[in-house]
Amino acid sequence: MTLDLKKTYDAIVVGSGAAGGVAAKELTEGGLDVLVLEAGPKLEPSTFLSHRWPYEMPFRGFDKPGDKDKIYPHQWTSSEYTRPLYIDEREHPYTTAPGTSWIWVRSRCVGGKILHWSRNARRLSDYDFKAADRDGYGENWPITYKDLAPYYDKLESFVGVSASIENIPHLPDGKYLPPFPLNCGERIVQKVAPTLGLGMRVIPKRAAMRSRSINGLAACHHCGHCGRGCDIGAFWNSISDTIPAAAATSRLTLRPDAVVREIVVDNNGKPCGVSFIDRQSKKDYLAKGRVIVLGASALESTRIMLNSVSRHWPDGIANSSGVLGHYLMDNIGGPNVSGHLPQLRDREVVNEDGKASGVDIVPYRNIDSRHPKFIRSYVHEGGSGARAFPSFAKSMSGYGQKFKRTVRSYYTSPVAFGTRGEMLARFENYVEIDNNVTDSWGIPVLKFNCRMSDNEREMAKDAIQNLKALMEALGAESVNVRDRLMPLGFTIHGMGTTRMGADPKKSVLNQFNQTHELKNLFVVDGACFVTSGGYGPTLTIGALAARASDYIVNQMKTGGL
């Protein structure tokens, strides 16, 4: 359906990624007429370079030298294969306060970042939702695991998460498809890691990609290039699952190329619509809606709210508390090790790259005991197996026949692990509007003020020490240790800035992702997070979006909205 500017939609959803896609599905299935405004274009999966060989690319996948610095200096996960799937930073600038940094990775297209995400889909638990009760730091979430569990169930049952049942209290099991089998190196790690005495336990990655077809959605065909976009739509990517489900209700209007500038309010300061700019023509439009649901990704939703300034809302909409923009979080990333398992050298090469999912070392810190140097926990993500490009060759010395033979010999034996850890919520980490800089559509940009604390640094030190110990226990050769903590934003898990809470003075949203101050304004993406958890937010974003949508549908039916 095409957009009708005269019509007042039941709900306007901003963004079509993980959050917007789930909201669109749940709201339309609940009977609402929904308009989705998406800043980017609609991309055809047939144009994804999922199966392209490097030698078929103009620059072998390494990109034209200089392009990276010029076009996308911070889009570190993008490559020559995925250019349209990421933004061009010349059009989308942002700034950072002196002495601070933030790596802001973004996608503007229908589907957003989950078009090419890594698909780690772990549930949070009450170890997260009630973390403040356990260690006294910060705030609890206004919900418990029990409140969210049915929505995790529903989401997993629809999009498909392939994983094993493990009965781990702090990593609750879900409604799973069979896990992807482990390869040789991963099974060796699974055997060895528990012998370290650190409490390490190795399980198959909990991956929102399908080991079996369900709900008419494709199963994985093991080509191994999920990060370039999936041409058959075999993982949760919005464009092949939630958005088509919403469209099937005939109650969805999806307007791509609609760059939302701000939320428009009536004479009483209450939202009545959204103003947007056509991405290409740069013309201004106003769309009307009863309920506004922001799912533009954590920081873009907050930017829209901070830019929604009016007589009623001088500091940004629904921001009497002054909390809007604050408690910015990422997960910590960086500490990683790689090496080679001697028993796997010189093997016959098999297709191990086709399983684009590895293993998790389940969080083992601050679960049953308390670490003296830091609170909260982290997970190690990793795996083994021959990848297309032997980047390790660059750290192998020499040249000639011997060098070539060495690379061949090690090719079948790599093993590598990284770390994702919880970053603490702190008021002094925040975003604000930088009124000196605008994007290509004339919209003022965000300025980041974000720093790491000692807790993150101590956590990273511990993580790298344990990963080193793991490599030793494995007898790994040619080990590479990177103990550097990457700048914040690096894990692409931006969270917080409109956090939920029971107390309107300390939070922006209530437990249903509804602003405390405006009944018809919701934020359903990672901006609502109270704590960052030790790992990826996306499954939880989806579950919360589903729960909020359920609430909206019920409130509309009962006249509460």
Next chain:
Amino acid sequence: MKRRTVLKLVAAGVAAERVQVAGRQLVALAQAPAGYKLRFFNDEQNALLDRLTELIIPADDHSPGAHAAKVSLFIDLMVSHSKPDVQDQWTRGLRALENESRERFRKPFLECDAAWQDQIMQTISRNEDHPSTELEKFFRILKSRTIDGYYTSEIGIHQELKYQGNRPQAEFAGCTHPEHGA
């Protein structure tokens, strides 16, 4: 091979039989990838580069090497789009290598026999982890780009590494070795 190129090689002191060897290489290079024309290096530089990449990743009984994979042309493409300081590093590196060869063996590098060429390779790769001289630094970028070019070529991926991925398949087999499991 173009007459102009032959003359240049002769002028550069390349002996007649060498010209033929180099000439065959140049012809092979000129044939593929279809229509590729050097963008940054000249024919002599390219011939030298071709030899150097082959010394880093040579043909062996397992698979062809960097020469057959036309790695020098990939390097030419990448360097042609690089910043002037990177381009300089390459031209200076090639020149320094040529000078080294003439100083030590009184011959252009391409005219040296395998043993002499290897002696020079040993010299420039000596401090790979902490390169300090111009030639040592040159070896680093040379090797890095040779790895990039070779292992992303058809020869590198399919013949040398025998990579099995990037092929749709119904099931992923996983590990079938009891000794790897718990």
